Amino acid sequence: MFDYIKMTSFPIDLKHKNLKFAKALYAQFGGPNGELNACLRYFAQSFTMPDERGKRLLKDIATEEMGHVEMICTMIYQLTRNATPKELDDAGLGCAYVIHGDGLGLQDCNGVPYNTAGVGVTADYKTDLTEDMAAEEKARSNYEHLINLTDDQDCIAILLFLRQREIVHYNRFKEMLETYNNEFKS
Amino acid sequence: MESFNPGPYFFYPFMPIHKNVEEEKKDIYYDELFSPELTLLHGNAYKNEYVPYKNYQPTIPFNKTQKDKMMMEVQMYFLISHDLKLHLDIHPKDKEAYLQYKKYAEEYIKKFHEYEDKYGPLVSIKAGYDGMFSWINPSNV
Numbered sequence: 621m622f623d624y625i626k627m628t629s630f631p632i633d634l635k636h637k638n639l640k641f642a643k644a645l646y647a648q649f650g651g652p653n654g655e656l657n658a659c660l661r662y663f664a665q666s667f668t669m670p671d672e673r674g675k676r677l678l679k680d681i682a683t684e685e686m687g688h689v690e691m692i693c694t695m696i697y698q699l700t701r702n703a704t705p706k707e708l709d710d711a712g713l714g715c716a717y718v719i720h721g722d723g724l725g726l727q728d729c730n731g732v733p734y735n736t737a738g739v740g741v742t743a744d745y746k747t748d749l750t751e752d753m754a755a756e757e758k759a760r761s762n763y764e765h766l767i768n769l770t771d772d773q774d775c776i777a778i779l780l781f782l783r784q785r786e787i788v789h790y791n792r793f794k795e796m797l798e799t800y801n802n803e804f805k806s
Numbered sequence: 807m808e809s810f811n812p813g814p815y816f817f818y819p820f821m822p823i824h825k826n827v828e829e830e831k832k833d834i835y836y837d838e839l840f841s842p843e844l845t846l847l848h849g850n851a852y853k854n855e856y857v858p859y860k861n862y863q864p865t866i867p868f869n870k871t872q873k874d875k876m877m878m879e880v881q882m883y884f885l886i887s888h889d890l891k892l893h894l895d896i897h898p899k900d901k902e903a904y905l906q907y908k909k910y911a912e913e914y915i916k917k918f919h920e921y922e923d924k925y926g927p928l929v930s931i932k933a934g935y936d937g938m939f940s941w942i943n944p945s946n947v
Contacts, residue, residue: 623929623930623931624929624930625928625929626927626928626929626941626945627877627880627881627928628881629881629884629885630846630849630866630881631866631867631868631869631874631877631878631881632868633868633874673895673896673898676895677892677895677896680888680891680892680895681892684888764859767859767862773865773867774867774868776862777864777865777866777867780849780859780862780864781846781849781864782849783849783859784848784849784850784856784857784864785849785850787850787855787857788849788850788855788889788892789892791855792892792893792895792896795896796895796896799896799897
C-alpha cells in the first residue's frame with residue numbers, strides 16, 4: 621500500500637508566475653515520457669519480475685516517480701497561481717482553461733490527454749528492464765530540453781535534480797538487467 | 807622498459823575471466839558516497855554516478871527559513887537512504903552499503919520526528935497527537 625508523506629523530494633517554492641514554462645512542464649506530467657507514465661509502467665511490470673529483488677527495485681522506483689509527479693504538479697501549480705484567464709490564453713493555455721479551469725488537467729504540453737499506449741508490460745524481464753532504461757533516457761532528454769527552454773534559475777535547480785534522478789534510475793535498471801543476465805543463462 | 811598493454815578487449819588466457827560480481831561492485835561503490843547535503847544538491851548518493859549537464863551548477867534555492875532548513879534535512883537523509891536502498895535491492899549482500907543504509911535511515915527517522923514535533927505531522931497517522939486534527943495544517947503540497 622501507499623501512505624502519503626506531506627513533503628516533496630526536493631524543496632520547491634516558486635514565487636514568480638511563468639505560464640509559458642508551466643505549459644511546457646505539462647510534458648513531464650501527462651506526456652508520453654512523463655513521470656506518471658514512468659510510475660505506472662514500473663508498478664505494473666514489478667509483479668512479474670523474476671524474483672524479489674526486481675519486484676522491490678521496480679516498486680521502490682515507481683514510488684519515487686509518484687513523488688516526482690507531485691514535484692511537477694507543484695511546479696505547474698505554483699507557476700500558474702493567480703493567473704487571469706486572459707494571461708492563460710496568451711500563454712497558449714486558453715483551451716486548457718476552458719476544460720480544466722485553474723486545475724491541472726491530465727494532459728501533455730499540447731493538451732493531448734494522458735494515455736498509457738506507450739507503456740509496454742511483457743512479463744519478460746529483458747524486455748521490461750530494457751524498456752525502463754529507454755524510458756529513463758527519454759525522460760532525461762526531456763528534462764534537458766526543458767532546461768534549455770528557460771532562464772528561471774529556480775526552475776532549473778529543480779529540473780537538474782530530476783534529471784540526475786533519471787540517470788540514477790537508468791543505472792539501477794541496467795545493473796538489475798546485468799545481474800539477471802549473469803544468473804539466468806538462457 | 808614499458809610492458810605491452812593490450813587494452814581491455816585483448817584476450818589474455820592467463821588471467822581469470824570470471825570475476826566475482828559482488829566484489830567488483832564493492833570496489834566501485836565502497837566509501838564513495840556524497841555527504842547527505844551534497845546528495846540532495848546533486849540528486850544522487852554515489853559520487854561516480856553524477857553527470858553534470860553543460861555548465862549548469864546544481865543549487866538548492868529554497869532554504870530561507872528555519873522551517874525550510876529542517877525540511878531540507880529530512881529530504882537529504884531520505885534521499886541518501888533511498889539511494890542506498892535502491893542499490894541494496896539489487897545487491898542485498900553488500901554489507902558496507904547495508905551499514906551505511908542503517909546509519910542514514912536512523913538519522914532520517916530522527917530528523918523526521920524533530921520536524922514533526924516542531925511543525926506538525928508529515929504522516930496522517932500522527933495527526934491526533936496534539937489534541938486536534940492537525941493534518942489539515944497548511945503546507946506547500
